[in-house]
Amino acid sequence: MNNKKKLLTTSIASLIALTGFSTSAAELTIKVTNLTHGIAFTPLLVASHDSDTHLFESGVAASVALQKMAEGGSIADLSAQIDAASGHKTENPNMGLLMPGTTTPEFMHDSMNDTHLSLTAMLLPTNDGFAGLDSWKIPSEAGTYTILVNAYDAGTEANNELYVMGAGMPGQIGIPAVPTGTVGTNGTGLSTEDNNKMIHIHPGNIGDDMADGGKSDLDNKVHRWLNPVLKVTVTVK
Amino acid sequence: MTHLSKAKKSLLALACLSTITLVGCGGSSSSMMPTPAPTPVPTYEYEVTVTNITSNQPLSPITLVTHKDDYTPFTVGMPSDAALELLAESGDNSQVLAITTIIDQASDSAPLGPGGSYSHTLETKDTTLNLSILSMLVNTNDAFTGLNSHDLTSYAVGDMKSFKLNVYDSGTEANTETAATIPGPATMGMGEGFNAARDDIIDLVTMHQGVVSQDDGLTDSVLNASHRFDNFVAKVSIKRIK
Numbered sequence: 110m111n112n113k114k115k116l117l118t119t120s121i122a123s124l125i126a127l128t129g130f131s132t133s134a135a136e137l138t139i140k141v142t143n144l145t146h147g148i149a150f151t152p153l154l155v156a157s158h159d160s161d162t163h164l165f166e167s168g169v170a171a172s173v174a175l176q177k178m179a180e181g182g183s184i185a186d187l188s189a190q191i192d193a194a195s196g197h198k199t200e201n202p203n204m205g206l207l208m209p210g211t212t213t214p215e216f217m218h219d220s221m222n223d224t225h226l227s228l229t230a231m232l233l234p235t236n237d238g239f240a241g242l243d244s245w246k247i248p249s250e251a252g253t254y255t256i257l258v259n260a261y262d263a264g265t266e267a268n269n270e271l272y273v274m275g276a277g278m279p280g281q282i283g284i285p286a287v288p289t290g291t292v293g294t295n296g297t298g299l300s301t302e303d304n305n306k307m308i309h310i311h312p313g314n315i316g317d318d319m320a321d322g323g324k325s326d327l328d329n330k331v332h333r334w335l336n337p338v339l340k341v342t343v344t345v346k
Numbered sequence: 347m348t349h350l351s352k353a354k355k356s357l358l359a360l361a362c363l364s365t366i367t368l369v370g371c372g373g374s375s376s377s378m379m380p381t382p383a384p385t386p387v388p389t390y391e392y393e394v395t396v397t398n399i400t401s402n403q404p405l406s407p408i409t410l411v412t413h414k415d416d417y418t419p420f421t422v423g424m425p426s427d428a429a430l431e432l433l434a435e436s437g438d439n440s441q442v443l444a445i446t447t448i449i450d451q452a453s454d455s456a457p458l459g460p461g462g463s464y465s466h467t468l469e470t471k472d473t474t475l476n477l478s479i480l481s482m483l484v485n486t487n488d489a490f491t492g493l494n495s496h497d498l499t500s501y502a503v504g505d506m507k508s509f510k511l512n513v514y515d516s517g518t519e520a521n522t523e524t525a526a527t528i529p530g531p532a533t534m535g536m537g538e539g540f541n542a543a544r545d546d547i548i549d550l551v552t553m554h555q556g557v558v559s560q561d562d563g564l565t566d567s568v569l570n571a572s573h574r575f576d577n578f579v580a581k582v583s584i585k586r587i588k
Contacts, residue, residue: 144422144553146515210423210550318564329563330521331547333555335577
């Protein structure tokens with residue numbers, strides 16, 4: 110009798126513990142699909158954090174950390190910001206570029222007590238285009254959620270559409286890599302200045318139809334896109 | 347012993363006879379062998395309306411199909427099947443409509459012009475079906491729009507949902523935009539539609555990047571600024587009416 114009572118108490122306690130666990134911490138399963146026909150994405154940064162933390166916000170100037178990601182694909186500084194804000198991160202779940210039409214392996218992201226989810230990756234080939242999810246509220250209800258992500262312009266580099274190998278650091282103008290299609294040469298350059306220096310919806314690549322010369326080093330049949338550019342599938346357990 | 351054997355034989359003969367009768371007489375045997383009246387199968391009705399919201403992209407005859415989970419018209423990141431390739435390159439939906447796992451189907455009789463609407467009441471014998479819609483943007487190489495396997499199960503009579511549809515690239519034809527390759531009114535229908543060669547930069551269904559047009563810097567393009575599009579290109583409403 111005593112034993113039975115004890116057993117019952119224990120199972121109630123574990124039931125409470127289980128319930129508590131599922132509402133205060135979420136184990137997320139995530140996969141990300143590149144929806145575009147001719148754009149590749151640099152390594153993804155997926156981060157969960159509190160409601161005050163942002164990797165970026167549209168209409169607001171980019172941080173230097175965001176600029177490094179948007180111009181050169183480097184996520185180290187953004188990642189450090191998430192650590193500083195006591196958030197949790199998953200870096201480069203695809204182990205490299207995410208090519209057109211492909212999907213990352215499904216990966217686990219333990220968001221602990223974090224309430225919001227964000228994500229960034231640079232679009233190649235662009236000067237400072239990136240796909241971004243800013244502070245998606247993590248649902249408490251179990252289920253599978255689909256989020257469509259648009260392309261933004263960091264507002265930190267003119268979209269001249271000229272290929273300059275490795276020009277990814279802030280201050281270096283040019284598209285650092287062209288992983289899809291064929292890159293042109295001897296373009297004269299498109300924009301010389303960003304009209305909107307805040308983070309904004311990207312106006313898109315223009316490109317041209319000349320492999321040699323023209324205004325752009327990009328191919329207008331290959332390197333354009335329409336939003337959305339990424340599909341994020343999140344399963345909340 | 348002999349008697350029993352005879353009875354067995356005649357039983358066998360009778361069995362053969364009735365088999366023959368059934369096979370031979372088919373439907374007209376009802377007067378001889380009254381069958382119970384079939385329980386009427388209830389039917390359900392869904393009114394589907396598709397509106398073309400593009401500037402100058404007629405949509406090839408709107409194709410509505412219902413099916414179970416054993417058919418998926420397209421998946422981003424997977425190659426197109428041959429039926430979708432035909433539809434996306436030429437607007438011809440005959441192979442899609444011939445897919446054996448399709449349960450109910452309807453097709454508009456003509457392309458749906460910009461601003462136009464197509465309404466059809468789909469009659470089904472089941473409410474646990476998926477509805478898919480497919481159509482080509484005919485002034486393109488291989489752009490199509492669609493509603494992909496939308497689950498009708500949760501619809502009660504009177505329920506209505508609406509959607510806006512994106513544009514996809516079937517990944518089966520390079521987006522050259524040349525007069526030789528565009529089948530729609532932009533070439534007076536002179537361009538080639540279907541070609542079995544798969545010469546796109548990737549043989550995967552993706553979202554479409556839009557057309558460039560001659561006005562925006564593609565010298566060989568037969569398209570002009572009016573043929574450009576963005577997401578979305580069609581509006582859909584689905585209402586269960588019975």
